[in-house]
Amino acid sequence: MLNKAKLNFFVDAIILVAFIAVALASVILVAMPHEGFRGGRNPAYYETVLFLTRSDWNDIHVWAGVALMVGIVVHVVLHWRWIVRMLRGFVRGGRSAAPWPGEAEPCLAVVTDGEN
Numbered sequence: 001m002l003n004k005a006k007l008n009f010f011v012d013a014i015i016l017v018a019f020i021a022v023a024l025a026s027v028i029l030v031a032m033p034h035e036g037f038r039g040g041r042n043p044a045y046y047e048t049v050l051f052l053t054r055s056d057w058n059d060i061h062v063w064a065g066v067a068l069m070v071g072i073v074v075h076v077v078l079h080w081r082w083i084v085r086m087l088r089g090f091v092r093g094g095r096s097a098a099p100w101p102g103e104a105e106p107c108l109a110v111v112t113d114g115e116n
Contacts, residue, residue, distance in 0.1 A: 008078060015071040021064035025057050032057070 002010065032047065032054050049057065076083065 004078075008075075011071055011074050011078065015068060015075060018064045018068035018071055021060055022068055025061035025064065028057050029054065029061060 028049050032049060047053070052060070
């Protein structure tokens, strides 16, 4: 069983990889010439970038986008309590009323070397 920190890392890693795939596919799709009529005499129809055709890059773009959206939804679900708590603090105009269970109140400590 994954603990919460490992699960968050795994979800965030999936989001990062999906984002990079969407961004890369987007740049390549913008840079590749449009294929025009499918199956026609357009010579650009069969061009490849990194051994993938425009259709392949489009599929990567779409499915990486789906993975990105699912990862973001899972990320929000995992952090929902924190999101609600922060929103309550903003609505109240400051810190939330109580710290998380097991969390100490923040304090300011002044440390000196003993010589005044």
